[in-house]
Amino acid sequence: xxxxxxxxxxxxxxxxxxxxxxxxxxxxxxxxxxxxxxxxxxxxxxxxxxxxxxxxxxxxxxxxxxxxxxxxxxxxxxxxxxxxxxxxxxxxxxxxxxxxxxxxxxxxxxxxxxxxxxxxxxxxxxxxxxxxxxxxxxxxxxxxxxxxxxxxxxxxxxxxxxxxxxxxxxxxxxxxxxxxxxxxxxxxxxxxxxxxxxxxxxxxxxxxxxxxxxxxxxxxxxxxxxxxxxxxxxxxxxxxxxxxxxxxxxxxxxxxxxxxxxxxx
Numbered sequence: 001x002x003x004x005x006x007x008x009x010x011x012x013x014x015x016x017x018x019x020x021x022x023x024x025x026x027x028x029x030x031x032x033x034x035x036x037x038x039x040x041x042x043x044x045x046x047x048x049x050x051x052x053x054x055x056x057x058x059x060x061x062x063x064x065x066x067x068x069x070x071x072x073x074x075x076x077x078x079x080x081x082x083x084x085x086x087x088x089x090x091x092x093x094x095x096x097x098x099x100x101x102x103x104x105x106x107x108x109x110x111x112x113x114x115x116x117x118x119x120x121x122x123x124x125x126x127x128x129x130x131x132x133x134x135x136x137x138x139x140x141x142x143x144x145x146x147x148x149x150x151x152x153x154x155x156x157x158x159x160x161x162x163x164x165x166x167x168x169x170x171x172x173x174x175x176x177x178x179x180x181x182x183x184x185x186x187x188x189x190x191x192x193x194x195x196x197x198x199x200x201x202x203x204x205x206x207x208x209x210x211x212x213x214x215x216x217x218x219x220x221x222x223x224x225x226x227x228x229x230x231x232x233x234x235x236x237x238x239x240x241x242x243x244x245x246x247x248x249x250x251x252x253x254x255x256x257x258x259x260x261x262x263x264x265x
Contacts (some may be wrong), residue, residue: 083183095127101184116140156247163247192260196228
């Protein structure tokens with residue numbers, strides 16, 4: 001009789017645990033679905049915008065312009081206005097923390113990038129401020145208009161969501177088909193050639209933001225190129241800005257990063 005009671009208690013405990021975890025899973029899946037719907041809505045809006053004939057340059061609607069190269073060494077590769085710049089300008093009208101638009105051509109990676117007051121908020125919030133496990137792509141909060149190293153963080157989402165497809169860059173064949181990153185500000189679009197793909201420690205030298213001068217930046221770039229999983233032939237001598245895409249790998253403190261340089265005039 002006593003054993004029967006113990007068995008029943010154990011069975012009830014297992015059932016309660018199953019219900020709790022099952023409920024938590026359903027809630028998380030529903031949350032991720034809402035996040036997916038938010039980004040799908042952006043995609044649908046973008047398709048509509050692409051059909052609009054633009055006859056004037058989009059205005060600068062936000063004071064946040066961290067990725068705009070102030071000097072003339074980075075030259076826009078397309079005249080403005082351009083579709084991505086138009087997307088960003090319209091997005092900034094609704095979500096003022098939007099800073100740049102990031103795209104890898106011929107892939108699903110096509111997102112706005114936010115700039116918050118820390119590196120935590122947009123990790124689990126959508127651009128509209130709603131809490132969501134999918135989160136947003138976001139620049140390091142210390143980014144400003146003088147930054148020469150722009151770091152964008154994002155989740156390693158399942159199904160290639162957010163930065164989930166970056167892991168494909170471990171294969172050199174994938175890189176050979178997707179050699180550049182496209183970055184749009186509100187008034188310019190830049191195609192940035194990738195020069196390094198590597199695994200690094202979170203918070204290590206790869207995430208360095210301050211450089212004494214251009215020589216120290218070049219030392220960083222050359223080291224990053226040397227540590228790449230495979231050799232990439234890109235002209236680097238005159239590089240003045242670096243763009244780093246960073247995501248987790250599932251291995252403790254290890255991160256996977258894809259790095260590119262802004263085009264040089």
